[in-house]
Amino acid sequence: MLIIPSIELLGGKCVRLRRGRESEKTVFSNTPAAVARVWERLGARLIDVVDLDGAFQGRPVNIEVIREMTRVLGVPVQVGGGIRDAAALRDIMDAGVFRAVIGTAAVSDPRFLEAACKAYPGRIVAGLDFKGGRAAVKGWKETSDEPIPDMLRRFRGSGVEVVVFTDTARDGMLGGIDASSVRTVLGSGLRVLYAGGVTSYADLDLLKGMEVEGLEGVIIGRALYSGGLRLDRLIAMYQERRTE
Numbered sequence: 714m715l716i717i718p719s720i721e722l723l724g725g726k727c728v729r730l731r732r733g734r735e736s737e738k739t740v741f742s743n744t745p746a747a748v749a750r751v752w753e754r755l756g757a758r759l760i761d762v763v764d765l766d767g768a769f770q771g772r773p774v775n776i777e778v779i780r781e782m783t784r785v786l787g788v789p790v791q792v793g794g795g796i797r798d799a800a801a802l803r804d805i806m807d808a809g810v811f812r813a814v815i816g817t818a819a820v821s822d823p824r825f826l827e828a829a830c831k832a833y834p835g836r837i838v839a840g841l842d843f844k845g846g847r848a849a850v851k852g853w854k855e856t857s858d859e860p861i862p863d864m865l866r867r868f869r870g871s872g873v874e875v876v877v878f879t880d881t882a883r884d885g886m887l888g889g890i891d892a893s894s895v896r897t898v899l900g901s902g903l904r905v906l907y908a909g910g911v912t913s914y915a916d917l918d919l920l921k922g923m924e925v926e927g928l929e930g931v932i933i934g935r936a937l938y939s940g941g942l943r944l945d946r947l948i949a950m951y952q953e954r955r956t957e
Contacts, residue, residue, distance in 0.1 A: 715759060716947045717906065718752040718937055720745055720782075722775040722794075723765040728766065729935045741938045746781045752937075753788050756948040759811070760790050761877070761908075767795025768816070771851070776808055783809030788919050791860055793840050793877070797822070802829055803862045806836070814877055816840030817850040820857045823867060830872030830949030838906075839873045841865075844881045865901040873903065878907030878930065890916045899926035908932035912941060917951055 716867045721728050721873040742748045749760055762782065766774035772795045773779075783790055793814025794801050806812050819826045819839040830837045841864070842849040847856040848864060857864070868876060876893075880891060890910050898905050904927060907920060911933045921933050934941040 714924055714953065715906070715927065716757070716944065716952050717728075717759050717761050717930050718757050718944055719761045719763065719783075719932050719934035720748060720752075721763045721765050721801050721934065722778055722913045725775060725778050729938060730767070739935075739938075743778070745778055746785050749782045749786055749790075750794065752944060753786055755943075755945040756952075757944065758788055758952075759930070760786070760788060761814075761906075762790055762792045762794075762810075763814075764794030765794065767853075768793075771795055771797055771817075773801050773805055776804055779805070779810065780808040791838060793838070798825065799828070799832075802833075804914045806833060812836045812838050812875070814838045814840045816842060819868065820848050820850050820859065820864065823871065826873070827871040834872065835871060835874065836876055839868045839903075840877045840879070841898065842879045842881050843897065843909075847882055858911070861897055862901075865898060865903060869902055875904045875906065875929070876901075877906045877908060879932075880907075888920065889913060892919055895920070895923060895928070896926070899923060899928060901927065903927065904929040906930045906932055908934070912936050914942075914950075917947065921951055 726740050727745040727748045730736045730738050764773050764775045789811030791812035792805055792810045796815050797818040798815055804859050849856050880894045889912050895907055
């Protein structure tokens with residue numbers, strides 16, 4: 714199970730929000746690339762980056778910050794936030810990212826999602842932000858009426874292989890996970906990366922047991938920044954070791 718540190722960008726800074734609310738932010742660093750280097754030194758094999766300005770404004774904003782990260786890092790970066798058309802996707806890919814996470818447009822624009830998967834095979838991740846049993850879009854301000862099982866089948870049919878599932882009610886709250894929400898997307902045939910509320914070793918023990926159902930990794934944010942969990946220890950305990 715991959716242990717994936719999260720970096721959220723707002724105004725060029727590394728922050729964490731509570732339940733995606735811009736008014737409830739904590740700034741952890743003015744130099745996100747330096748934070749990414751720390752996570753790399755502690756053993757991260759993938760770093761998840763969210764352009765919060767992009768999610769709120771509907772287009773990627775922190776391109777230069779992301780470009781700096783990919784320039785200084787030796788591990789891959791996946792980026793989401795505001796990727797809603799071909800030009801935005803091209804800008805993100807040109808910044809050197811490994812994978813692009815398409816959220817709102819994956820839900821609302823099936824043609825774009827399918828075209829993105831054809832243009833960048835194996836490098837498109839669907840973002841599914843879970844809110845009240847539905848998929849949240851546009852910075853979590855609206856929700857879709859499409860049933861989640863139908864949405865997951867559509868993602869697979871479009872060529873998506875990986876989905877980032879975020880429990881918006883728990884994101885940034887340090888309140889632990891809701892196993893029932895995680896299982897909403899397991900068994901779909903998609904590889905799942907889970908985010909939202911991971912706080913304790915008990916949470917990780919529970920998630921580790923879901924690997925056989927399709928859980929591939931866990932994205933962790935505030936618990937790492939607060940010091941409640943240590944990335945190097947989590948990697949030693951939960952992440953599968955490479956076979957040379």
